[in-house]
Amino acid sequence: MPNMSQIKNPMPTQNPMVRAHNFEEVALGYSESAAMNEALRCLNCKRMPCVDACPVNIRIPAFLAKIREGNFEDAYQIIREASSLPAVCGRVCPQETQCESKCVRGIKGEPVGIGRLERFVADWHNAHADTPPATPPKNGHRVAVVGSGPSGLSCAGDLARAGYEVTVFEALHTAGGVLVYGIPEFRLPKAIVAREIENLRAMGVTIQCNTVIGKTLTVDELFASGYEAVFIGSGAGLPNFMGIPGESLCGVYSANEFLTRSNLMGAYRENPTTPIMRGGRVAVVGGGNVAMDAARTALRLGAEQVYVVYRRSMEELPARKEEVEHAKEEGVTFLTLCNPTEILGYHNPDDRRDPKNGFVTGLKCVRCALGEPDARGRRRSVAIPDTDHVIDVDTVIMSIGTSPNPLIKTTTAGLEVNARGGFVVEETTGATSREGVYAGGDAVTGAATVISAMGAGKCAARAIDAYIKGKAQ
């Protein structure tokens, strides 16, 4: 008998008042009984719309059935067929717009908590299974993967399973890409990412850090040294700024810089070697998931007041609902229909050596109203005249998107890019304009989600396999 409760089994979380001051994970995960109870809410419908709505087509009803039986390891293996990073996706996928959005139970009540169950299964496996994944027999072909973020890791994982000798080249000193420099510890513990990467190593994938493709080595040199195909998952690079006065003042960060200092460089720890502005009053400009991460990180670093400044209304806020709710519970204040026009700084005209010179003192904003929809169907934000006002802050974090990293396109001949600098690829295969070179993730799309990047890495792995096998014949 299915469980006909209209609501999901609640996810246990840390108390908002406590977690706002620590970096431990917010969501604590289902117990075995809660998981089995939640899996009972699946009606096992024939059409399986959830599977189509998953970018990597995980056989969702099948793994839920295994949970109902209490066979958690089998459930894990089913997810694993499709996803290289189950513990990661169970935490950071926007399930509400993907698998869960198509769940029949969602028509009347809440959909099945597929994301929570995926996370449960992955955590159960990590806690109980001690056998590393088997090393598949090698097929003698070599593939290079550029970037160790979600698209690169999933491409590398699938190719390794198919017997390829894969080397992943990472520019930073630690593998994981946005999973380690971007997404904070309280949403995705670093140990989980490290564990997934260990699994890839156990499968024979080589990860070479401190190697910037486009600088240390070029794509052409990779081919010359015997790699038969190259997958580029170099991510979204350059942070965007608004182009308003004051963006170079001390205390203005891109979200990338703020999060990198805290996450990758460990500025959140006690006695860090990498500095970060702590405490005070913080404004985060933008409304995406990255903005939520930055706002909640600032809070945990001791800010007394954190604002999210967004030019449209709560309705249009692009961040995941759950993240917005978490941020609100923790005490982040949302200033919507509000757009910055200038960042104000301290300047002592009588003392050039005043240590406060050049530091942020406020964010000048104008109030906005919603106008006609733009080309993408989102209602435009229109400034209301004579509504200038100043928000009293000492740190401003710009979280208004990124543009693809330019290092590879400027050093590789024959790679076509679009007007925004993203690689032009064939959608189903990730094939670029150059033979043997594939690309996926934010390097193609601009800032998007972990799972869509993983989906792109998977498609490219399939296409690379077909390409190399085709050539060998």
Next chain:
Amino acid sequence: MYQILRKQQLNPTVTLMEIKAPLVARKAEAGQFIILRVDEQGERIPLTIAGYHREEGWVRIIFQIVGATTAALNEKNEGDSICDFVGPLGCPTKLDGLRRVCIVGGGVGCAIALPVAEALRARGASVTSIIGFRSKDLVILEDAFAAVSDTLHVMTDDGSWGRQGNVCVPLSEMLARGEVFDEIITIGPLVMMKFVVETARPTKIPCTVSMNPIMIDGTGMCGGCRLTLRGEDGAPQTKFACVDGPDFDGYAVDFDEAMMRGGMYRAFERHAYETTCSLFQKEVH
């Protein structure tokens, strides 16, 4: 891990190291930089490349002990290893078509100016070098500059070596005499580069400066190294030193802003440096 093959103290606060990094050595060019971490908990710091040997596979760095990380690096000895070393990053200094060049280096910036001077000499250009230091104790690389320069001016602030005065003194004398250069390339403290640029500005001789702002990833991801350039119309343009530089048109760089941004973590840095120094002193006793 990246092994230190050679270490040499150039003066009480400046150290030279040659680090085994074959991939970086294979590609390095004058003007580019590397990023290193001393140990697992360390911060990432950028250092401009002071030399390299493609066959032996090492890269030379010359650094001044100014903070916690450079102090920790200086504690390492020949045979020891550091945890990370990545590069070459940034764009090489543009040398094509230059026949008469004036190189102006200040302090530890001379270490970075030297490979540029060497590369120019190797291409047959005529090189005039001006190198400046606070005092005699701090003079570095004088012989190396002498070997590649047609004319060399050594300056000290206190007159304890070479001529007394700053690097702008001989530069303005030469420019006043009507000496012509295809380009002036200056590398050193921001305030020095600012004044070199102002000295050169009336002549309109192209003047390239090498910027060394605060950086984290060095690949164009964090935006921390941004600086403002202003064209002749004064319109501001944001550039990233790590991917667009580190060399820029000195006439366009907003030096006051760069100096202000460089001081963002001054209090933190001083504290970290003092803590590190007292830590090392304890180990010695």
